[in-house]
Amino acid sequence: MKKLGLSLLSIMIALSITGCGSNSPTIPKIKATEKFQFSNAKLNLSQLVKTEIIYHTQRELEDILNAKLSKLLDNDGLLSDNNNMNKLIVNANYERRFVGDATPIPTDSLAYPNYSYSIKIMNNKKLLGTINKDKLTFRGGFVMNLEIIAGTLRDKKYELEFIDALANTIFKDIKNLN
Numbered sequence: 001m002k003k004l005g006l007s008l009l010s011i012m013i014a015l016s017i018t019g020c021g022s023n024s025p026t027i028p029k030i031k032a033t034e035k036f037q038f039s040n041a042k043l044n045l046s047q048l049v050k051t052e053i054i055y056h057t058q059r060e061l062e063d064i065l066n067a068k069l070s071k072l073l074d075n076d077g078l079l080s081d082n083n084n085m086n087k088l089i090v091n092a093n094y095e096r097r098f099v100g101d102a103t104p105i106p107t108d109s110l111a112y113p114n115y116s117y118s119i120k121i122m123n124n125k126k127l128l129g130t131i132n133k134d135k136l137t138f139r140g141g142f143v144m145n146l147e148i149i150a151g152t153l154r155d156k157k158y159e160l161e162f163i164d165a166l167a168n169t170i171f172k173d174i175k176n177l178n
Contacts, residue, residue, distance in 0.1 A: 030121050030129035032177045035080035038073055040066050041090035041170075048101040051108040055156040061094060061163055068167035076175060086128065090170060092117040094163070099151050109151035112138045113162050117170055121177065131173050138162050 043065055045058035056064070069090070073079040095114040099107045115136040121128045140148070140161075147153050 030177055032121055032128065033080075033085045034178055035078055035082070035085045036073065036121075036174065037080060037083070037085050037087040038070065038090075041069055041092055043092045043094055045094050045096060047096040047098070049098055049106045051098065051106075053108045053154055053156075055096065055110075056159050061159065064160065064163045065092065065167055068164060069170060072167060072171040073174065076171075078174065078178075087122040088174065089120040089122060090117065092166060092170070094166065096159075099148065107151055108154055109148075110153035110158050111148055112140065113159075115166050115169070117166070119170065119173060133169070133173070136166075136169065138165050 041062065043058060043062040045061055070079065093116045097111040097113050099109045099111045101107075101111070115138070116132075116134040117136075118133075119131040121130070138161075144153075
């Protein structure tokens, strides 16, 4: 029994020293300007099923994303209209998901969306680097999880939170360039 206890203790110490590995993608080190030119992100909307409820159009979601990204960049002092600054080209994919959309009986109720995006950092016409993020999924809190289970996310207002999260994630990657 004593040997078992010592073995468990040594395993726990070893795990606490080494930690757990993470497979999260790293942002490449790019020698970028301190501020950036940014005009518009492109957003591609997809969904598996058609619904009777009218949600945001691709254009509306793209406008919301652009407004949020511009505001975040401007508030943090990262936005510039100076042509000597690097230009950001952002392309995002937003997969609108519904409860049961991969089954024969889908609903009109929103589920957590999937995201992916790329950020190209340009110096004039020269590509300095690209940040790619794939297979991202919005994760809400406890209450939203219950609303998903109950199928009560049946209004386009909920997508505002989803797009806000996407904009914040993109912004964090841009901010980490400096």
